[in-house]
Amino acid sequence: MRTLFLQAPSFDGFDGGAGSRYQAKREIASFWYPTWLAQPAALVEGSKLIDAPPHKIGLDAVAKQARDYDLVVLHTSTPSFDSDVKTIEALKAANPGLKAGLIGAKVAVQADESLKASPLIDFVARNEFDFTIKDVADDRDFAAIKGLSWRNGSGQIVHNDERPVVHDMDQLPFVTPVYQRDLKIENYFIGYLKHPYISFYTGRGCKSRCTFCLWPQTVGGHRYRTRSVGHVIDEIRWAKAAFPQVKEFFFDDDTFTDDAPRAEAIARELGKLGVTWSCNAKANVPRDTLKVMRDNGLRLLLVGYESGNQQILHNIKKGMLVDVAKRFTKDCHELGIVIHGTFILGLPGETTETIRETIDFAKEINPHTIQVSLAAPYPGTFLYKQAIENGWLDDANAELVNADGVQIAPLHYPHLSHSEIFHSVEDFYRSFYFRAPKIASIVGEMVRSPEMMKRRLREGVEFWRFLRSRADVAA
Structure with missing residues (x-):
């Protein structure tokens, strides 16, 4: 079938295809690559990928293009689901013969509920969906496709057997040729990465058991399944030639550093190619491994610290000691590795x-930049189960964002209200960034680089708009 892969228009500036933990409109305009869509698109010959939000493509334009296709596959999420269903309705109004299906963590764990949301949803693909979607695009009988939940001719919902996850990750083709064919890479921007950047996965799954983390509990699983070193390097080599303008490659694996010997092996090959690269990391990477990666082009680590309180880290099964995180961060500073630190407020035990302890912790370890998120209980996570069982989540907050796509504080506790948790984000940012040493660091960075001057000024304007939008939410 002629197949269209779609990240649909929704909230203005909404990063719905995020490979990162939460789908939301961010404090500074940011877009991750739609890798979850690009991977099955790479398997389906002649397909097209439209990533509407970063390319500012409206629903009318998408509906017009949908007339040329037999099948549309949308990536959806809890925050964008209602909007994505309306998109399917609009596309089918333009092309009544179009088959429409959904992929993503939301439908992986709520297949029945998702199909019941609209009779126009023909199917959803559960769990790891790449080859499930290929089978659909190859026009196989729905009844024979593992991992598929679908609506039969009489309107009855059918759930087929589970599809085993992919173990030989080298079976999956490169996603970067899909980027080249269908995306404008300059539209993808992350404040702490060099621009333009490219991101993709070298493996799936994460052995950690963090109660809030979406992908390992819904799609990826807790076994880190990896591509071979040669396969990864071949894609970097291809992308380096195809995108000479790219200044940084980012590996979006949940925790790239979980397999330290493999991370070092990839690093040594990247060093030979002379590329600048970054990755996700847990705050426990040995100094020797950090040095190998640094010596071979590593510039930045994205580190999920989450909290500075040890009991909260235990509560969320982070598997991390505060003292270990401090030592790791000190090693990074001494080795010249930049850190973008992420924190979550409103986790169980908060x-x-x-909150004050975590703010003080962040100021003490002093990552170069930070992101502060609100605890988000996505369906399928242990945190969601806890929130439902304990009455921490109200129905009114279940979509996790407001009408503009801005993240809300969905959880509340007997001793800590939604409002207190929500306002603590602004307090965190102000306390961290409005310090003389941090201001001096940012100004120095701007003075040394005209390009950085333009970026930081733009980000400053966006950040102030973000604070104003939060004030509107609170009002």
Whole structure:
């Protein structure tokens, strides 16, 4: 079938295809690559990928293009689901013969509920969906496709047997040729990465058991399944030639550094290619491994610290000691590795005191930049189960964002209200960034680089708009 892969228009500036933990409109305009869509698109010959939000493509334009296709596959999420269903309705109004299906963590764990949301949804693909979608695009009988939940001719919902996850990850083709064919890479921007950048996965799954983390609990699983070193390097080599303008490659694996010997092996090959690269990391990477990666082009690590309170880290099964995180961060500073640190407020056990403790922790370890998120109980996660069982999540907050796509504080506790958690994000940012040493660091960075001057000024304007939008939410 002629197949269209779609990240649909929704909230203005909404990063719905995010490979990162949460789908939301961010404090500074940011877009991750739609790798979850690009991977099955790479398997389906003659397909097309439209990533509407970063390319500012409206629904009318998408509907017009949908007339040329037999099948549309949308990536959806809890925040964007209602909007994505309306997109399917609009596309089918333009092309009544179009088959429409959904992929993503939301439908992986709520297949029945998702199909019941609209009779126009023909199918959803559960769990790891790449080859499930290929089978659909190859026009196989729906009844024979593992991993598929679908609506039969009489309107009855059918759930087929599970599809085993992919173990030989080298079976999956490169996603970067799909980027080249269908995306404008300059539209993808992350404040802490060099621009333009490219991101993709070298493996799936994460052995950690963090209760809030979306992908390992819904799609990827807890076994880190990896591509071979040669396969990864071949894609980097291809992308380096295809995108000479790219200044940085980012590996979006949940925790690229979980397999330290493999990370070192990839690093040594990247060093031979002379590329600048970054990756996700847990705050426990040995100094020797950090040095090997640094010596071979590593510039930045994205590190999920989450909290500075040890009990909260235990509560969320982070498997991390605060003292280990401090030592790791000190090693990075000494080796010249930049850190973008991420933190979450409102996790189980949070109090006004632990919020202050985390803010003080962030100031002490002093990553170069930070992102502060609100605890988001996505369906399929242990945190969601806890929130439902304990009455921490109200129905009114279940979509996790407001009408503009801005993240809300969905959880509340007997001793800590939605409002207190929500406002603590602004307090965190102000406390961290409005310090003389941090201001001096940012100004120095701007003075040394005209390009950085333009970026930081733009980001400053966007950040102030973000704070104003939060004030509107609170009002």
